[in-house]
Amino acid sequence: MLHPHHLNTTCAVCGETCRFTIPEAASSVGSRDLDTRPAEPLRSTIYAWVKRCPSCGYCAPDPGKAQEGAADVVKLPRYRGQLDARKFPGIANTFLCWSIIQEDLGLPARAAWASLHAAWVCDDEGVDVPARICRKRAADLLRRGWEKGERLAAPEGADEALLADLLRRAGRFREARAVVKEMLEKNPEPVIADILRLQARLIAASDRGAHTVAEARRFRHPVPL
Ligand SMILES: [Zn+2]
Structure with a gap:
């Protein structure tokens, strides 16, 4: 049986050494939600799906890797503002920052998923208005993906x-x-x-x-x- 462990990596944006807690590998038992959210225990590992470099604020599933242009997005005022937006739970901000990077790099379908994941964090925290904002953003991005011929499923x-x-x-x-x-x-x-x-x-x-x-x-x- 696997237990939570740590991942040591070097941030691809700022070069700082980061250490992240990775949960036990999990699958899901039971029906998914209509928005594809998996059942437990996978459902509860969401806090570790995207990680934030504590030094520069780069948010990504693997901060050891960065797409070309990602480092520039991390400097944008819009990104810096989202990083610690008080309106949203902290982990939702991490997903939204990853979403902003994908959006800015012209990948609206991936940005839509990240925004949906932010909504799930808001659901878990019981904050309704931010959850609605994240879902509206995901819906807009999904439609923008269609215009580019991108489908989520x-x-x-x-x-x-x-x-x-x-x-x-x-x-x-x-x-x-x-x-x-x-x-x-x-x-x-x-x-x-x-x-x-x-x-x-x-x-x-x-x-x-x-x-x-x-x-x-x-x-x-x-x-x-
Ligand atoms: Zn960094």
Whole structure:
């Protein structure tokens, strides 16, 4: 069995030696949320998915590596402001900084994932407004990715199902309903259609909460009472 251990690395931006705690390797048991968030125990390892160099503030899954141009983004006022933005939990800021780097380097799909991960941190901290801001940002980035021909997931309709969840949980019900309606008219595969129908039901109930893919399946095959 693996136990939490430490990773020593040299920051690719400033050259400082950094030490990070890495959790025990984990998989997930049980259904994912509709926004792909895995079940436990993987769910709780999120704090270690992106790391922050304590010296220069570079945030990345592996601060020992940096894409070309990343060091310049770290200096931008927008990045410096996000690093310690009081509105967001600290780990959410780390994800948002990684998201800003990806956005600035022209990788909106990766930036969208990072923003969604920031929303999950906000969910865990019970801070609603920042969670909605992160989801709105993820939705905008996802759409920008589409314009560039980038998709987050391969199956047809999977991105739209994720977008519907981002918008619903951000409280943007009208936009979410439009995404669901448009995608259902394209007759997606049954798994996606089930999820979209669950989204439609949640939107109709003004439900902004987290729900799982398993619920979408139950909705399709209701258990007789
Ligand atoms: Zn550094």
